[in-house]
Amino acid sequence: MILVSLVLLIVPFxxxxxxxxLINEMLIMALAGCALNLMLGYGGMVSFGPAGLYAVGAYAxxxxxxxxxAPFFVAVLAAPVVAAIVGAIVGWFCVRRSAVYxxxxxxxxxxxxxxxxxxxxDFTNGxxxxxxxxxxxxxxxxxxxxxxSLAIVAVCIFVLWRIVNxxxxxxxxxxxxxxxxxxxxxxxxxxxxxxxxxxxxFFLGIAxxxxxxxxxxxxxxxxHWVKSTDMLVVCLLGGIYxxxxxxxxxxxxILISKVISKNTTYWMFFLGIIIVFLVLYMRNGMxxxxxxxxxxxxxRLDAGKGEDES
Amino acid sequence: xxxxxxxxxxLSGISVGMVLFLIAAGLSIIFGTxxxxxxxxxxxxxxxxFLCYILTxxxxxxxxxxxxxxxxxxxxxxxxxxxxxxxxxxxxxxQEMLYQYILTFALILIxxxxxxxxxxxxxxxxxxxxPVNGNIALWGLSFPTYNLFLIGCGIVVFLGLSALMRYTSLxxxxxxxxxxxxxxxALGINVPRVYTGVFMLGSYLAGLAGxxxxxxxxxxxxxxxxVIIECFIIVVIGGLGSLPGAxxxxxxxxxxxxxxIYIIPKLALAFPFMLMIVILIIRPWGLLxxxx
Numbered sequence: 001m002i003l004v005s006l007v008l009l010i011v012p013f014x015x016x017x018x019x020x021x022l023i024n025e026m027l028i029m030a031l032a033g034c035a036l037n038l039m040l041g042y043g044g045m046v047s048f049g050p051a052g053l054y055a056v057g058a059y060a061x062x063x064x065x066x067x068x069x070a071p072f073f074v075a076v077l078a079a080p081v082v083a084a085i086v087g088a089i090v091g092w093f094c095v096r097r098s099a100v101y102x103x104x105x106x107x108x109x110x111x112x113x114x115x116x117x118x119x120x121x122d123f124t125n126g127x128x129x130x131x132x133x134x135x136x137x138x139x140x141x142x143x144x145x146x147x148x149s150l151a152i153v154a155v156c157i158f159v160l161w162r163i164v165n166x167x168x169x170x171x172x173x174x175x176x177x178x179x180x181x182x183x184x185x186x187x188x189x190x191x192x193x194x195x196x197x198x199x200x201x202f203f204l205g206i207a208x209x210x211x212x213x214x215x216x217x218x219x220x221x222x223x224h225w226v227k228s229t230d231m232l233v234v235c236l237l238g239g240i241y242x243x244x245x246x247x248x249x250x251x252x253x254i255l256i257s258k259v260i261s262k263n264t265t266y267w268m269f270f271l272g273i274i275i276v277f278l279v280l281y282m283r284n285g286m287x288x289x290x291x292x293x294x295x296x297x298x299x300r301l302d303a304g305k306g307e308d309e310s
Numbered sequence: 311x312x313x314x315x316x317x318x319x320x321l322s323g324i325s326v327g328m329v330l331f332l333i334a335a336g337l338s339i340i341f342g343t344x345x346x347x348x349x350x351x352x353x354x355x356x357x358x359x360f361l362c363y364i365l366t367x368x369x370x371x372x373x374x375x376x377x378x379x380x381x382x383x384x385x386x387x388x389x390x391x392x393x394x395x396x397x398x399x400x401x402x403x404x405q406e407m408l409y410q411y412i413l414t415f416a417l418i419l420i421x422x423x424x425x426x427x428x429x430x431x432x433x434x435x436x437x438x439x440x441p442v443n444g445n446i447a448l449w450g451l452s453f454p455t456y457n458l459f460l461i462g463c464g465i466v467v468f469l470g471l472s473a474l475m476r477y478t479s480l481x482x483x484x485x486x487x488x489x490x491x492x493x494x495x496a497l498g499i500n501v502p503r504v505y506t507g508v509f510m511l512g513s514y515l516a517g518l519a520g521x522x523x524x525x526x527x528x529x530x531x532x533x534x535x536x537v538i539i540e541c542f543i544i545v546v547i548g549g550l551g552s553l554p555g556a557x558x559x560x561x562x563x564x565x566x567x568x569x570x571i572y573i574i575p576k577l578a579l580a581f582p583f584m585l586m587i588v589i590l591i592i593r594p595w596g597l598l599x600x601x602x
Contacts, residue, residue: 040408046407093591096591097590097594099407100407100550101594103411104542104546105587108583108590109587111539111580112580112583112584112587115583119576119577119579119580232411236408266423266426269423269427271419272420273416275412275415275416275419276398276413276416279409279412279416280413283405
C-alpha cells in the first residue's frame with residue numbers, strides 16, 4: 001500500500017502528460033468502483049444505477065460552476081451531498097425489493113435520471129452537455145489536477161476501507177450472505193442496505209465531480225446504464241470480494257480499452273470477448289485469482305514444512 | 311384531437327407494441343424457464359433485422375423475397391441463439407445473477423460490433439412488401455395496411471404460443487421444467503435440451519420481430535439498446551415469465567409511447583420508467599404474473 005502511494009506520488013515526474021492524464025482517469029474510476037463495490041461485493045446488491053448517481057455528482061458540480069458561478073470548493077463539496085440525497089430517495093424505493101427486482105428498479109431510476117438530464121434543457125443543457133466549465137486556472141498548472149484527484153481519491157478510498165472493516169461492514173457482509181438469518185438476529189436489513197446505498201452514492205458523487213473537473217465538461221451519457229455496466233465490469237475485473245479489486249480493475253480496464261481502441265475501431269468486440277473470458281474463467285477477478293494462487297502456494301509451502309518437521 | 315388522429319395514433323402505437331411483444335415474449339419465456347435475464351435479446355432482434363435487410367437487398371430479384379426472409383431469417387437467428395446457449399450460457403446457470411448479466415452484456419458488445427463490421431454505421435431501409443403495402447379504409451378512416459398486418463401477426467403468435475404451451479406435450483414439458491427443474495429432471499426430462507430449445511424459441515421470436523420491423527422503421531445499430539429497455543419495461547409490467555402479461559404489457563407500452571407525447575411532452579420518455587417503478591414497488595410480479 002505504501003509502495004503504491006509512493007509510486008503514485010512521483011508519477012507526474014516520470015511519465016508523459018498523456019500517461020498522467022490516463023492515471024488520473026484510472027484513479028477516478030477506481031473511486032467509483034470502490035464506491036459501487038460497497039454495495040456490490042460487500043452488500044451483495046447488484047445495481048444498474050451507479051452511473052446515475054455519478055452523473056448527479058458531475059452535473060451538480062458543473063451546474064453550480066456554470067449557472068450559479070459558485071466558488072470552486074462549494075461546487076465540488078456539494079456534489080456528494082446532492083448525490084447522497086438523490087441516492088437516499090432512489091435507494092429508499094429500491095431496497096424495498098431484492099435480487100432481480102432491485103436491479104430492475106435501479107435500472108429504471110438510472111434511466112429516469114438520464115431522461116431528466118436529457119430533457120431538462122434549461123437546467124442541464126440537454127444532449128449538448130455542459131462544456132467549458134470554469135475550473136480554477138491553478139489546477140491547470142503543471143500536474144496540479146493530478147494531485148488534486150490523487151489527494152481526494154486517496155482520502156475517500158481510505159474512508160471506504162475503514163467503513164468496510166468496521167462493524168457496519170461486517171453486518172453488511174452478513175446481510176449479503178444470508179439476509180433472512182441476519183434479520184433473525186435483529187438487524188434492520190433494509191436500513192443497512194439503504195445506508196450502503198447512500199454511502200455508495202456519496203462517493204460516486206465525488207467521483208463524478210472529480211471527473212467533471214478533470215474533463216471540463218459533462219454529458220447526459222454519464223448517467224446511461226451502459227456506463228453503469230462499465231463500472232460493474234471494473235469491479236468484476238478486479239474482483240468484487242477484495243477491497244483492492246475495483247482499484248486493480250479500474251487500472252486494467254482503462255488501460256485495455258485505451259490500448260484496444262487505439263489499435264482497432266472494433267474495440268467493443270474485443271472488450272466483450274475479454275468479459276466473456278472473465279466471467280467463465282476468472283469469476284473472482286484478477287485480485288481474487290492472484291489471492292487464490294498465493295494462498296495455494298502458501299499451503300504447499302506450509303505442507304512441505306510440516307512434513308520436514310514430522 | 312380528432313377521432314381519426316386518435317385511432318391512427320393508437321393503432322400505430324399498438325402495432326409497434328406487437329413487434330415489441332414478440333421480443334418481450336421471447337425474453338419472458340427465457341426468463342421464466344431458464345431464470346436468466348437475457349440482456350442480449352435486443353441484439354438478437356437486431357441481427358434478425360440485418361439478416362432481413364441483407365436478404366431483401368441482395369436477393370431483390372426474387373419475387374416475394376420479404377416473405378422468404380420472414381421464413382428463413384428467424385430460423386437462422388434461432389440457430390445462432392442455440393449456439394450461444396450451448397457454448398456460453400450453459401456454463402453460467404449455476405452462478406449468481408451478476409455474472410449472467412455481465413455475460414449477456416458482453417454478448418451485446420460482441421454482437422453489436424459484429425453487425426457494425428458487416429453492415430457499417432448507417433441505417434438501412436426495407437420496403438413494405440406486397441401485398442400488405444398501401445392503406446386500408448376502415449370505418450371511413452385510412453390506415454397503413456402493414457400496421458394492421460403487424461397487429462395480426464402479434465395476435466396470431468400470441469394465440470399460437472399459448473396453444474403450444476397449453477395443449478401440446480412439448481408445452482407441458484416446458485411448463486414442467488419452468489415450474490420445477492429438479493423434479494422434471496427426475497422424471498427423465500432432458501432439461502439441458504429443453505433449455506436450449508426454449509432459448510432457441512425465444513431467439514426465433516426476436517428474429518421474427520427483427521424481420522417484421524424494418525418495413526415500418528429502419529435497420530440500424532443501436533436498435534438493440536433501445537429495444538431491450540422497452541422489453542424490460544413490458545415484462546415488468548406484464549410479469550416476468552407470463553405470456554399474456556407480455557401481450558398486455560406490450561399494448562400498454564405501445565399506447566403509452568403513442569400518447570405520452572401529448573400529455574407531458576418533456577417527460578414522455580420517462581413515463582415508461584415511472585410505470586415500471588410503480589409496478590415494481592406495489593406489484594413486482596407484474597399485472598399478470600404470479601408472486602413467488
